[in-house]
Amino acid sequence: MKLRVTVARLLLPPMLALGATAGALAADSPFAVFKKIVLLSESEREAAVGKLKISSERHRKLVQAKVREYAAMPEAERDRKLDALDFRWHLMPIMKTAKTDRAKQLASVPERLRTDIERRLIGWDKLEAGVRADLLKNESF
Numbered sequence: 001m002k003l004r005v006t007v008a009r010l011l012l013p014p015m016l017a018l019g020a021t022a023g024a025l026a027a028d029s030p031f032a033v034f035k036k037i038v039l040l041s042e043s044e045r046e047a048a049v050g051k052l053k054i055s056s057e058r059h060r061k062l063v064q065a066k067v068r069e070y071a072a073m074p075e076a077e078r079d080r081k082l083d084a085l086d087f088r089w090h091l092m093p094i095m096k097t098a099k100t101d102r103a104k105q106l107a108s109v110p111e112r113l114r115t116d117i118e119r120r121l122i123g124w125d126k127l128e129a130g131v132r133a134d135l136l137k138n139e140s141f
Helices: 002-021 030-038 042-051 057-072 075-095 103-107 111-126 129-138
Strands: none
Touching (some): 030 042, 030 057, 030 075, 075 103
């Protein structure tokens, strides 16, 4: 779990820039957009990263390195990692929202993730408010 959080923290700043500039649908996370870029041919990947409005050359190099790293991974491993990051990206903001105000956010979650997120929220809502606050504060799950 700690590895997943570390990967998310490393990828998130450049991925947010990537998601904001890649013309993604509202429901697409930066990780879903990243996955689409990784699936392109090598020349198309380089062109796609080159077109992104990334805040600094350092972030661009990080995105390029991560694209190469994920493109070299076995497909099953890559999909598992990116799907976990995508799931977390959609889940975390909803967990911070009051149960009564979640409908709009849930509607924007891709269908392939929605049922699992709804199941996770059922368990989340059973926790005491103090426990939920501590978990969110530490993101220890």
